[in-house]
Amino acid sequence: MPAKPCIALIAHDQKKADMADFALQHQGALSRFRIVATGTTGGRVQEACPDLDVTRLKSGPLGGDQQIGAMIATGEVDMLIFFIDPLSALPHDVDVKALTRLATVYDIPMALNRATAEKLIDFQKD
Numbered sequence: 001m002p003a004k005p006c007i008a009l010i011a012h013d014q015k016k017a018d019m020a021d022f023a024l025q026h027q028g029a030l031s032r033f034r035i036v037a038t039g040t041t042g043g044r045v046q047e048a049c050p051d052l053d054v055t056r057l058k059s060g061p062l063g064g065d066q067q068i069g070a071m072i073a074t075g076e077v078d079m080l081i082f083f084i085d086p087l088s089a090l091p092h093d094v095d096v097k098a099l100t101r102l103a104t105v106y107d108i109p110m111a112l113n114r115a116t117a118e119k120l121i122d123f124q125k126d
């Protein structure tokens with residue numbers, strides 16, 4: 001069986017409920033991926049969808065965004081869904097920028113809000 005593609009899931013605090021709901025709604029499509037997530041986001045996704053296998057990395061402000069960026073640079077991530085909060089100041093804003101930059105450099109499909117994520121995940125259904 002070929003290896004599953006990898007999807008990275010990240011959500012800022014104000015968007016975590018939205019991410020948990022998104023994961024619940026799209027459990028079927030997400031189960032076709034290996035899922036990696038920043039620490040707290042991964043916990044919320046796992047809580048909402050206990051059947052999904054989620055690898056939790058460090059929390060975003062403690063390096064999780066950078067870990068996912070490194071995985072993108074080494075070709076390990078095929079898609080990024082990142083629900084960003086554009087209305088709050090973040091101590092690790094530079095990490096967020098670096099991550100979205102690398103996803104652009106490596107031309108990874110990337111959704112930064114739910115509307116785009118819904119479209120991207122729709123492509124995964126057949």
Ligand SMILES: O=C(CO)COP(=O)(O)O
Nearest residue numbers: 038039040041059060061
């Ligand atoms: O801060 C984040 C992304 O920038 C998300 O990290 P957590 O999922 O650990 O909250």
